[in-house]
Amino acid sequence: MAVPRKGSYAEESAEVEVLFANMEKMQSLTKKIQGSLNRLDASGQTVKEALGPIYGNTQRLQVTDKNIDRVIEAIERLQAPRDQSNREERIIRAGPRNGDLRDYIASFDRSTETLAELKRSNLRANQQAISELSALVNLGTKQLEDVFRDLLRDESSRPVDPLEFVAKNNPFPLLTPESISTLRLIHRHITASIAQISNKEARESPTARIYAEIRGDHIMNSLRTLAAATLSTARKIAPDAIYKQGTNGIGMYAQALEGLIVAEYQSLSDIFPRDDWGPVLTSTCQAALSEFSKTLRDLNGHIQRNLMTDCFLGYEIVGIVSGLSLQLETKTGALKQTISESVKPIRETSKASLSKLLEDTRTRVQSLVALPTDGASVPVTTDTMTRLQTMTNYLSPLSSILVSLGPGGWNPSNGNSASTSFDVGVDGKGLFIDYAADTIDTLLQNLENKARSLLKGRPLQGVFLANNIAIIVRMIQSSDLQPLLPALDKKIGKWRKEASQMYVDAWREPSRHLLDVQYTNRSGRPHSGGGGVDSAAIVKALGSKEKDAIKEKFKNFNTSFDELIARHKTYKMEREVRSQFGREVQGILEPLYGRFWDKYHEIDKGKGKYVKYDKTTFGSTLASLA
Incomplete structure (x- = not known):
């Protein structure tokens, strides 16, 4: 069994040796390839360095060639x-x-x-x-x-x-x-x-210059007659006549100027590009606007020479020219500043006129050397109210003028008189009401002072003051000042009450004779004011001295009353004043006399020797005062 295993190991060892041999060959081959790459890179860099200048020269030659072609084409x-x-x-x-x-x-x-x-x-x-x-x-x-x-x-x-x-x-x-x-x-x-x-x-193109020159002369020549007419219609026939709205030619002049400028703007906007519309229009209208400004300066001189009567022309011009500048700004987008500058002198004169009018009212009253002996009103009152009535025709320009002055700026004694700031929070109509109130107060204050120095007796002074107040109220109610009356009523009411007090005080003299002494410790005498007063019993109960005193009271009352009645008839009273004073006197005397008569009319047993007036006759006499 050991022999086969040894044989397999020998086979595997042989394969490993073959692999190692292949790896050594691969490493040798890799080194040779890397050496070739390094040599190739060095050769490429050498070629690049050699060919770079040649390529740059070639590009420059191409550019030069193109430039030469362009020069030839340009030539x-x-x-x-x-x-x-x-x-x-x-x-x-x-x-x-x-x-x-x-x-x-x-x-x-x-x-x-x-x-x-x-x-x-x-x-x-x-x-x-x-x-x-x-x-x-x-x-x-x-x-x-x-x-x-x-x-x-x-x-x-x-x-x-x-x-x-x-x-x-x-x-x-x-x-x-x-x-x-x-x-x-x-x-x-x-x-x-x-x-x-x-x-x-x-x-500036020459065509724009030519256009402005020729068309500018055309506009100016077209308006020349109106400029002359504006000055001629300002001349006064009656030196003291107050200017009447619309009688001067400035309205026609401004309308014609606006119409010509707007028409010119429409024409030139079809000739010149948009950016030139404003400058060409300004150049074209320069001569006409210079003539317009000169006309306004001449009118300003006329207004200054006739300030008390023709300041209203100034207000009218301020309103018309301000409207003209706004219209042209809306329709052409130009000329607003130029036109606004042209009316500045008249605007300043108009601002100054408000304090001058107050001063004129004060001076005219103070210069009076005599007052009507019957207590009649004086012309300065009517003239002053006529001015205020006339001002209502110019409320729009006056409002802007008053706003520029500021509250109380028309009064030289007020620190705001030199103010020229425009406060958008100020109500122009409210300022006019304040100005009207100051005018009326100035008038009545000076009339009262003059009456105290020239008229004898408080009743006559009261009649004089009340008559002038009646004229003031009547002229307010009968004109466009009427909406302002509620705002002025408090100030006028103060003066009306003072005038009434001055007159009625004289009638308190006879009323003192109607006062008697009540003896509360005497029995059997009916109390005054009772439901059924028995005059005969009261008189019978009086002692001889008391009867004589009652007779004297009736006699003195009759004398004082008759004098006042006679004096009353000599006064010149406006119907409102006569009615007012008559009611007040009746309200004071009739109750007193009625009580006194009820108690003591039997003092002369109906003979009329002491008791001149019965209750009915006395009431009729008092009623006739109104």
């Missing part, structure tokens, strides 16, 4: 324009009027492009050609500008009467579509020519 292109320049020169020198304008423009464009290419070549050999072609392009540009100018002059030669369009509310005429088409074509090609020649865009 050929540069030679071609010089060959055809004679044909373009004949067309351009013949002028745009001797043929089809579009053919002329096409030739002009080709010349412009040729000139641009020659300039880009920067070859000394082309300098003469560049000089000649530049002169030719400049000639073409001038000729096209002349066509542009002539077209505009033909359009602008037609007279425009602004009143014809304003009165009928018709739009102002535009440039004709044919002219607009030609003008747009010329402008586009001239602008392109300038950009190509100079390699940059011109800040």
